[in-house]
Amino acid sequence: MQNAGARRQGRHRTDPRFLAWQVLRRVEGGAHADVLLGRALSDADLSPADRALAVRLVYGTLAWQLYLDHLLAGFSHRPLAELDPAILVLLRMALFQICFLDRVPAFAAVDTAVQLAKRHQHGAATGLVNAVLRRAAQGWKGVPLPARERDLAGYLSVRYSHPRWIVEAWLNQFGPEETEQLLLANNEPCPTALRVNRLRTSREHLLQLLQESGASAQAGIYSPDAVIVSGVDPVSHPLHAEGLYSIQGEAAQLVSYLVAPKPDEAILDVCAAPGGKTTHLAELMSNRGRVVAVDSNSRGIDHLRRECHRLGIAIVETHVADARTWAPPTQQSFDRVLLDAPCSGLGTLRQHPEIRWRRTPESVRSLSQLQRELLEQAASWVRPGGLLVYATCTLLRQENEEVVDDFLARRRDFSLIAPGDEIPPFARTLLDERGTFRTSPHRQGLDGFFAVRLRRSTPVGNVAS
Known part of the structure; x- marks a missing residue:
């Protein structure tokens, strides 16, 4: 006879709503949705449609959390803060279906939530879930919002x-x-983008292989390495195990093109983990030269090492260290340095919706100070005539322009330069008049990135190589 834990595990594998609810409960406790959901889906036995539903429920519920809570507060006789967190998450998930998923009838969303509630705390909150959701299903469209004109x-x-x-x-x-x-x-779903590993195949061949496997795949618009896919789990796909691609957003891919590494150069990637840009730099160098990757996250560096093995990359040298205090063991300067700085991540809310609820003005101020310290240190490793790229995945000026402008005001030996022919043709539309690289979800359908190229001047009498 199966015990309760085994039955829960079985439901986790075959019921998309139960799977989504369990993921959301753990995210409410501080876990990361993308990592947790990826693990859950890899263990699940779901049809493609049910996998898509589970993903939509998790990301949609997290994205619309504040709006859903505003609605729920009007139909719950108890303050939401007093509800069992698991039940509050269940109410949000059910109401998300009622408000946003046209293919799910309201009565079905209510009924499945009630059935899930019966599995928690011996069904103690079943009546509450039923009552709140039935009232919400009938009246959510009439809940007033703050007055736009006044606030x-x-x-x-x-x-x-x-x-x-x-x-x-x-x-x-x-x-x-x-x-x-x-x-x-x-709040819209984020497309899944792959980056072809040109050490092993071409984009055209990868597209053919993906389409033959039943996936919907098309070339990206801005990055010549990007493939946009759907209808497939890119992590468990055999082509991933063969090292033919990495999973990386199209805007993130373009940062490596801004670095524009050349074969046989020495490149430093500061704050490199989990290594998506590190491996791309090595691929752009045709696996010739030297890429040094530094990060204080040992697990992230371990992941980078595994990725190098999977992708067939042999030129990456890894170091677990705080970049602010790290001392290169041999080479003291590099041709090109990438600082993909720790940031608020507010340009990636489509794929990390929960971080909006975890960031604060205080945390952004702390990040801005850290970014300044890292940029100053990264600059010390750029050889005269070399290039420093500062990049973030946030749209906040406090972490972008203000950090760079402060740096340039203090470091007269660096100047902002625009990309030349290194950047792909379609990506040139993403540069402003100063040559600053910017992307955003509402303009191009890309994650929100910011990047600048900073050239270190050559002392008088020296000629840059």
Whole structure:
């Protein structure tokens, strides 16, 4: 006879709503949704449609959390903060289906939530779940929002489910119309992008192999290495095990093109883990030269080493260290240095929706200070005439322009330069008048990235090689 744990494990493998609920419960406790969901799906026995449903439930519920809580508060007789966290997550997930998934009838969303509630704490909250969701299913469209005319930031915060401080920051940067477009885009599903490993195949051949395996695959627009896929689990696909591709967003791929490494050069990747850009740099160098990768996250560096083995890369040298205090064991300067700086990640909310609820103005201020320290240290490793690329995956000026402008005001030996022919043709539309690289979900359908190229001057009398 099966015990309760075995039955739960079985439901986890075959029931997409139960799987999504379990993932959401752990994310509520601080776990990362993408990692947890990936593990759960790899162990699950779900049809492609059910896998897609589980993904949509997890990411949609997290993205729309503030809006869902605003609605639920009007139908629950108890304050939401007093509810069992597992039950609150279940209510959000069910209401997300009612509000956003047209193919799921409201009565079905209510019924499945009630059935799931029966499996928690001996069904103690079943009545509450049933009552709240039935009231919400009938009346959610009539719940008032903050008045847009009197409190624009408050309205946008609730309507598009972002913390107010983020909305206010973006209103100052982008204005009302563009901010509203950005907020909406952040809540849309993120396409899955692959990066072809040109050491082993071409993009055209990879597209053919993916399509023959039943996947929907098409070439990316901006990166010549990008393939956009759906209808397939890219992690468990045999082509992934063969090292024919990596999973990496298209905007992230373009950062390596901004570095523009050449075969036989010495490259330093600061804050390298988990290594997506490190391996891309090595691929662009045709596996010739030297790429030194430094990061304080030992697990991330271990992952990078495994990726190098999977992809057939032999030129990456790894170091587990804090880049602010690390001393290169041999080479003291590099032709090109990439600082993919730790940041708030607010340009990646489509694939990491939960981080909006974990970042604060205080944490951004701390990150901005860390970015300044790392940029100063990274600059010391650039040879005269060499290149330093500063990149983030955030849209906040405080972590981008302000960090770079402060650095340039202090370091007269560095100057901002625009990319030349190194960057792919379509990607040149992503540069502003200063040559700054910018992408965003609402403009190009890409993650929000920022990057600049900084050239170190050559002392008088020396000629850059």
